[in-house]
Amino acid sequence: xxxxxxxxxxxxxxxxxxxxxxxxxxxxxxxxxxxxxxxxxxxxxxxxxxxxxxxxxxxxxxxxxxxxxxxxxxxxxxxxxxxxxxxxxxxxxxxxxxxxxxxxxxxxxxxxxxxxxxxxxxxxxxxxxxxxxxxxxxxxxxxxxxxxxxxxxxxxxxxxxxxxxxxxxxxxxxxxxxxxxxxxxxxxxxxxxxxxxxxxxxxxxxxxxxxxxxxxxxxxxxxxxxxxxxxxxxxxxxxxxxxxxxxxxxxxxxxxxxxxxxxxxxxxxxxxxxxxxxxxxxxxxxxxxxxxxxxxxxxxxxxxxxxxxxxxxxxxxxxxxxxxxxxxxxxxxxxxxxxxxxxxxxxxxxxxxxxxxxxxxxxxxxxxxxxxxxxxxxxxxxxxxxxxxxxxxxxxxxxxxxxxxxxxxxxxxxxxxxxxxxxxxxxxxxxxxxxxxxxxxxxxxxxxxxxxxxxxxxxxxxxxxxxxxxxxxxxxxxxxxxxxxxxxxxxxxxxxxxxxxxxxxxxxxxxxxxxxxxxxxxxxxxxxxxxxxxxxxxxxxxxxxxxxxxxxxxxxxxxxxxxxxxxxxxxxxxxxxxxxxxxxxxxxxxxxxxxxxxxxxxxxxxxxxxxxxxxxxxxxxxxxxxxxxxxxxxxxxxxxxxxxxxxxxxxxxxxxxxxxxxxxxxxxxxxxxxxxxxxxxxxxxxxxxxxxxxxxxxxxxxxxxxxxxxxxxxxxxxxxxxxxxxxxxxxxxxxxxxxxxxxxxxxxxxxxxxxxxxxxxxxxxxxxxxxxxxxxxxxxxxxxxxxxxxxxx
Amino acid sequence: xxxxxxxxxxxxxxxxxxxxxxxxxxxxxxxxxxxxxxxxxxxxxxxxxxxxxxxxxxxxxxxxxxxxxxxxxxxxxxxxxxxxxxxxxxxxxxxxxxxxxxxxxxxxxxxxxxxxxxxxxxxxxxxxxx
Numbered sequence: 054x055x056x057x058x059x060x061x062x063x064x065x066x067x068x069x070x071x072x073x074x075x076x077x078x079x080x081x082x083x084x085x086x087x088x089x090x091x092x093x094x095x096x097x098x099x100x101x102x103x104x105x106x107x108x109x110x111x112x113x114x115x116x117x118x119x120x121x122x123x124x125x126x127x128x129x130x131x132x133x134x135x136x137x138x139x140x141x142x143x144x145x146x147x148x149x150x151x152x153x154x155x156x157x158x159x160x161x162x163x164x165x166x167x168x169x170x171x172x173x174x175x176x177x178x179x180x181x182x183x184x185x186x187x188x189x190x191x192x193x194x195x196x197x198x199x200x201x202x203x204x205x206x207x208x209x210x211x212x213x214x215x216x217x218x219x220x221x222x223x224x225x226x227x228x229x230x231x232x233x234x235x236x237x238x239x240x241x242x243x244x245x246x247x248x249x250x251x252x253x254x255x256x257x258x259x260x261x262x263x264x265x266x267x268x269x270x271x272x273x274x275x276x277x278x279x280x281x282x283x284x285x286x287x288x289x290x291x292x293x294x295x296x297x298x299x300x301x302x303x304x305x306x307x308x309x310x311x312x313x314x315x316x317x318x319x320x321x322x323x324x325x326x327x328x329x330x331x332x333x334x335x336x337x338x339x340x341x342x343x344x345x346x347x348x349x350x351x352x353x354x355x356x357x358x359x360x361x362x363x364x365x366x367x368x369x370x371x372x373x374x375x376x377x378x379x380x381x382x383x384x385x386x387x388x389x390x391x392x393x394x395x396x397x398x399x400x401x402x403x404x405x406x407x408x409x410x411x412x413x414x415x416x417x418x419x420x421x422x423x424x425x426x427x428x429x430x431x432x433x434x435x436x437x438x439x440x441x442x443x444x445x446x447x448x449x450x451x452x453x454x455x456x457x458x459x460x461x462x463x464x465x466x467x468x469x470x471x472x473x474x475x476x477x478x479x480x481x482x483x484x485x486x487x488x489x490x491x492x493x494x495x496x497x498x499x500x501x502x503x504x505x506x507x508x509x510x511x512x513x514x515x516x517x518x519x520x521x522x523x524x525x526x527x528x529x530x531x532x533x534x535x536x537x538x539x540x541x542x543x544x545x546x547x548x549x550x551x552x553x554x555x556x557x558x559x560x561x562x563x564x565x566x567x568x569x570x571x572x573x574x575x576x577x578x579x580x581x582x583x584x585x586x587x588x589x590x591x592x593x594x595x596x597x598x599x600x601x602x603x604x605x606x607x608x609x610x611x612x613x614x615x616x617x618x619x620x621x622x623x624x625x626x627x628x629x630x631x632x633x634x635x636x637x638x639x640x641x642x643x644x645x646x647x648x649x650x651x652x653x654x655x656x657x658x659x660x661x662x663x664x665x666x667x668x669x670x671x672x673x674x675x676x677x678x679x680x681x682x683x684x685x686x687x688x689x690x691x692x693x694x695x696x697x698x699x700x701x702x703x704x705x706x707x708x709x710x711x712x713x714x715x716x717x718x719x720x721x722x723x724x725x726x727x728x729x730x731x732x733x734x735x736x737x738x739x740x741x742x743x744x745x746x747x748x749x750x751x752x753x754x755x756x757x758x759x760x761x762x763x764x765x766x767x768x769x770x771x772x773x774x775x776x777x778x779x780x781x782x783x784x785x786x787x788x789x790x791x792x793x794x795x796x797x798x799x800x801x802x803x804x805x806x807x808x809x810x811x812x813x814x815x816x817x818x819x820x821x822x823x824x825x826x827x828x829x830x831x832x833x834x835x836x837x838x839x840x841x842x843x844x845x846x
Numbered sequence: 847x848x849x850x851x852x853x854x855x856x857x858x859x860x861x862x863x864x865x866x867x868x869x870x871x872x873x874x875x876x877x878x879x880x881x882x883x884x885x886x887x888x889x890x891x892x893x894x895x896x897x898x899x900x901x902x903x904x905x906x907x908x909x910x911x912x913x914x915x916x917x918x919x920x921x922x923x924x925x926x927x928x929x930x931x932x933x934x935x936x937x938x939x940x941x942x943x944x945x946x947x948x949x950x951x952x953x954x955x956x957x958x959x960x961x962x963x964x965x966x967x968x969x970x971x972x973x974x975x976x
Contacts, residue, residue: 203962204965482945
């Protein structure tokens with residue numbers, strides 16, 4: 054039985070437990086759970102944690118203290134010292150944060166009372182490298198002494214008698230959980246110009262006594278777990294479980310009990326992030342409106358299921374009431390506790406991710422008559438546009454890299470975060486390949502992530518720990534747009550003599566149109582195996598690379614496409630030796646840039662390459678075309694525009710519809726090969742016979758035409774395709790918020806599934822999970838999310 | 847003669863910024879308010895700050911799609927020395943050619959919002975045409 058004594062005090066009376074919350078005699082909303090995060094206590098390994106201190110003394114500005122047992126803060130003119138501390142929040146991956154404090158143990162205090170600020174660090178840093186001057190290896194801070202937000206997150210005093218110092222950092226944690234990269238805190242003296250040193254030493258996470266190490270105390274409400282929807286006939290059933298509280302053995306404690314859930318519903322688009330019940334207020338009334346959501350259910354902890362139908366949903370009005378067949382409905386499910394806290398973050402946080410319920414559990418479904426299979430399996434917030442297709446470990450994990458430097462690892466069944474996103478140093482625009490531990494030479498389930506900060510990262514995807522990182526060019530402008538390709542030693546023949554897997558990346562340095570690079574990295578150590586850097590010349594100049602390289606195990610080659618300085622004077626296709634980076638041949642065909650990745654047949658006897666298209670206002674119009682290349686050719690591909698010469702054995706042109714997008718998809722393992730590719734508004738299927746070197750058109754289907762004639766703002770585009778051969782279906786994302794399904798044999802449009810109809814929901818490249826029979830996509834709307842959709846629709 | 851009259855302490859001037867954009871290519875940076883996707887290589891976002899107080903600051907550059915959604919966020923920190931006039935110029939490069947913007951033809955009125963320490967911001971519209 055629950056007795057509400059007042060707004061701020063609640064008593065839970067049960068058979069065995071009574072909880073009374075009244076903090077310091079003042080009104081406190083309290084929270085459901087609390088956890089104390091500290092390395093070495095309660096079994097917490099803090100695998101992704103880091104701390105260090107940096108020294109502004111001129112002679113010491115290059116000294117790293119990452120392994121020190123103390124952290125230091127000092128005020129002294131010209132010799133300031135600052136502390137960096139970052140926590141691993143993996144123990145609480147899916148939650149709304151209600152309060153947070155950072156506590157450091159004082160080893161030796163200053164002589165005089167000082168005020169120390171905790172500031173949010175705004176750039177990625179690496180504990181073994183960080184110094185006053187540099188944040189990673191040889192990459193300097195933007196401002197020596199650390200990059201941080203000039204707005205102080207929290208102040209705290211430390212004096213001669215201080216044994217600990219505590220900062221209130223609630224908003225910092227809330228912004229991190231709302232999608233701001235977590236680079237930790239920088240602790241500094243607010244006045245660093247003392248004439249006599251005022252120094253404080255704190256215990257670091259390397260302190261021999263675990264209880265002395267840095268501590269982060271969080272109070273929070275976890276989201277519901279295992280949220281699923283089951284569509285029915287004019288009905289949708291939601292099922293969920295209440296989260297398992299963090300046990301005391303792991304530093305957890307229960308402050309207040311869950312009271313139940315509040316469920317909001319919206320038609321045709323997800324409930325936006327600004328729609329959430331206010332902490333401290335009683336659950337909103339049924340059928341009332343909260344932001345863009347309508348309250349369709351308020352339940353207690355006895356409820357773990359709700360069927361949205363005409364019996365349970367009696368709301369009256371346009372779009373209200375029982376769900377209608379053929380309409381997509383989205384739900385947002387909040388847990389709440391006995392003090393009416395909700396599993397959301399508050400409004401009013403600093404821009405750009407300014408609060409809201411972005412991390413609350415969400416679901417969606419389209420009710421249909423019995424027999425229909427269309428199902429949106431889950432959706433989850435990613436907080437920014439996502440340019441990269443998701444990487445998948447089929448059947449278990451989906452990894453999404455975002456345009457705000459975050460690498461999300463999602464449970465492929467539920468969409469829940471396996472751990473808080475890994476904060477990298479740059480935007481991730483290429484699909485991250487995920488390798489299973491059984492086949493990777495590093496012996497771990499690893500993702501190789503090429504980012505826009507010029508770094509390549511190896512991430513252990515079971516924990517989120519960064520295994521290694523490298524800026525292989527030492528340049529500030531050699532960013533990576535395409536993804537990394539990996540040549541697995543375990544799948545390579547005897548000719549592959551490198552010790553470990555090879556990670557291959559290409560640079561997109563817009564400042565040069567001739568000196569970009571293709572780089573081979575050791576997959577275990579992250580060291581550079583080789584680099585090819587272009588030089589001016591008809592066969593050597595390397596313009597920007599936007600695509601992901603292709604590994605050719607049969608012909609011992611790496612295939613790379615590039616821009617060609619907008620014309621025919623530079624190569625746009627490269628064949629490179631994986632052992633040493635030597636260019637086997639390079640050439641230009643069609644006289645145009647290439648952004649799509651090449652695709653090999655299963656037998657590696659044909660390489661398909663799709664070129665860009667050029668339209669007005671440039672002088673000439675060149676259409677995007679599909680080329681068939683002989684991958685065994687060793688000679689330079691002649692310049693053709695277009696023609697069949699040298700290694701180019703055939704080309705296919707299906708009308709002026711812009712560039713070939715993403716990559717061609719080869720659906721057959723034996724010739725003649727069926728190839729599916731997309732251009733702006735069309736999906737194409739062609740057959741290629743390597744005996745006659747001839748393309749044959751199978752079908753071309755125009756999307757955004759009858760029966761689905763719309764696209765946003767008149768600008769139509771399609772993603773790269775994926776093909777589920779076992780279902781005989783093709784899938785491609787549109788610029789209108791829909792995912793399209795076509796019959797592989799005929800090209801007939803079968804159906805389109807709602808992903809997000811908010812403008813302008815450009816649906817990105819899908820990833821196909823044949824194990825779970827679903828596709829994963831991301832979008833670019835105001836409330837950016839990733840989705841899992843069952844196939845066939 | 848009495849004591850010299852006390853001068854009032856100078857009031858700090860408010861931080862100000864202007865933002866402009868240009869098409870950054872290896873051969874230079876062509877200014878404009880609208881660009882064709884066929885010719886735009888990198889969008890350079892140039893911020894010209896004045897009266898920034900001494901200390902470390904972080905500039906955040908947000909790229910907003912025509913629909914208002916957050917597309918990209920980039921940040922860079924800089925330090926203003928004591929006794930400085932608080933003026934600083936920054937450049938942030940947003941790759942366009944070969945990215946999702948050109949491959950998916952996301953045209954329309956984009957916005958560039960530049961802020962300092964999440965306290966003040968300046969917004970500039972950039973028209974991207976097919």
